[in-house]
Amino acid sequence: MIFHKIKSAFSVFGQFWGILSGKFRLQFVLISLAIVAGALLETFAVSVLLPFIQALLTPEELMRSSYMRPLVAFFRIKTTGSFVLFVSLGVVALYVVKNLYQVLSNYWQGKFRTNLQGYVSSTILKSYLHRPYSFFIANNSSALLRNVIGDANGIMTCVISMFSVITTVFIVFFMFIFLFVTNFTLALGLLLSALLVLLVPVFVLGPPLRDAGDNLRAMDSVCYKYCSQAFQGIKEIIVSHKESFFAEEYRKAYKKKNVYDVKVCVLGRLSANIIETVCISALILIVAISVVSGKALSEAMVAELGAFAMAAFKLLIAFSGLSTSFNDFIVQYAALSSAYEHLAGMELLPDEAPAEPLSFDASLEFKGISFAYETNKAHEVLHDVNVRIQKGDVIGIKGASGAGKTTFVDILLGLLQPSSGSILIDGTALTKQNLQSWLKKLSYVPQAAYLLDESIRLNVAFGVPEDKIDDAQIQTVLKESMLSDYVDSLPARENTVVGERGVQMSGGQRQRLSIARALYTNPEVIIFDEATSALDESTEKEIMESIDRLIGHKTLIIIAHRLSTLKKCNKIFEVKDGTVSVSEQT
Incomplete structure (x- = not known):
């Protein structure tokens, strides 16, 4: 003993x-x-x-x-x-x-x-x-x-x-x-x-x-x-x-x-x-x-x-x-x-490992992608998904609640690893080694933007040390997101503190700020995950005008319930019963 x-x-x-x-x-x-x-x-x-x-x-x-x-x-x-x-x-x-x-x-x-x-x-x-x-x-x-x-x-x-x-x-x-x-x-x-x-x-x-x-x-x-x-x-x-x-x-x-x-x-x-x-x-x-x-x-x-x-x-x-x-x-x-x-014994953290280069000049492809959550492996949320997105496409994703739309996007973002299949970027498989290079090409606009209890400037730059913020880029993206008039009307302008979770801003202003944040890094691909679903029709229309201005300059992937939100998309992915069907739009 x-x-x-x-x-x-x-x-x-x-x-x-x-x-x-x-x-x-x-x-x-x-x-x-x-x-x-x-x-x-x-x-x-x-x-x-x-x-x-x-x-x-x-x-x-x-x-x-x-x-x-x-x-x-x-x-x-x-x-x-x-x-x-x-x-x-x-x-x-x-x-x-x-x-x-x-x-x-x-x-x-x-x-x-x-x-x-x-x-x-x-x-x-x-x-x-x-x-x-x-x-x-x-x-x-x-x-x-x-x-x-x-x-x-x-x-x-x-x-x-x-x-x-x-x-x-x-x-x-x-x-x-x-x-x-x-x-x-x-x-x-x-x-x-x-x-x-x-x-x-x-x-x-x-x-x-x-x-x-x-x-x-x-x-x-x-x-x-x-x-x-x-x-x-x-x-x-x-x-x-x-x-x-x-x-x-x-x-x-x-x-x-x-x-x-x-x-x-x-x-x-x-x-x-x-x-x-x-x-x-x-x-x-x-x-x-x-x-x-x-x-x-x-x-x-x-x-x-x-x-x-x-x-x-x-x-x-x-x-x-x-x-x-x-x-x-x-x-x-x-x-x-x-x-x-x-x-104890922590492995090398991802941001400390050199990322393998990855280019996106032509297309990205879901090839035989299937996915099931750990809590219910018997049920596949996505099954044998095969779709291709060309660079410059405006993709609309629709489907009933719980159909797997967000899961599809989370796999694209590298947040979830598919149970089988692979994502190909210009023919190169997306792996842990090149994931950081891929993420640098992406921006994500969620339904409910997470805002810091900081200034508009710090929220747009999000995670960039204050002394390294590009203020010229801040002004550019505020204009592109149609937020500059609102910011200019504030006494402290972009240094105005938005409050915890942006409580001092309207829903539309928060979403515009989220879009400005997405544009700050000048990404090649922007994903809008039901970014307008919580807004009224008038505000949604204004936000969609900001998004429409990006067509031809970025590859856009838009998840939405309202079909009117997807009318400018050239392709529609419908997620249903774990599969994804593709239809063209003109």
């Missing part, structure tokens, strides 16, 4: 070590060495209390001691009063130095923790953003948000616990050396008592703590979900007067979370209470038994007991901290494991 616990501890440390990059590993080792030095300094600070107490009780005897005589002679100390003052100032100076060093060490540790937290959080997010689209279909966004933010916080707690354990282990080690030299009997009794009660957090409290920690993490995800739903659906919530329902759902989820939070709090601190009770009781009983048995307390023994009491007090704090740190580590084990899975 003990060996299994030791093996598990090494496994946990291995995961922690796997999370650290080269820079963080070096910093961790250096800080650990600084902690060891701090533990030595802490022990030395306690040990000097023994000569200090002796200086107060028997200064003459201490002045004649072998280790004090050279100092007395060097500093020419003549009187006991001067000697007591000398020892007192020495002890004060040592404690000032010790605590200044501790402040510096805490700064190093704090900087390491926060830097590591930022690294873990941003790297997990980066790893998610480079996952295939199917990953986001299969995973709840609240759980992913919990992993990005909550697990990074958990890692910081683990680091705090790790440094605390290192500090405590070395303080305990050095302090017990001092105690065994000072009073072997008392030290042995204290050590045996401490070892006995330290088994409590490992074998008794460990399993329920880990269980509570796992449940606490799961409920964090539920709370994230209800809070996210409340904000994302606020318009419908207000209109349908469901504020109380969503507030109550969040309250109930948080109430369940609090049950596990309290359990973690109580169990996490319980072992510290047990350690303090047992160790203090053992120490008092050993001293009491020595006195009752007739052993007189000499001045030297009083001095020893004073120093011993200070050291024992430090040890009690250390043991309590060790127990608490161990319990915190158990609680955050799930977060550590989750972060390790996302970070």
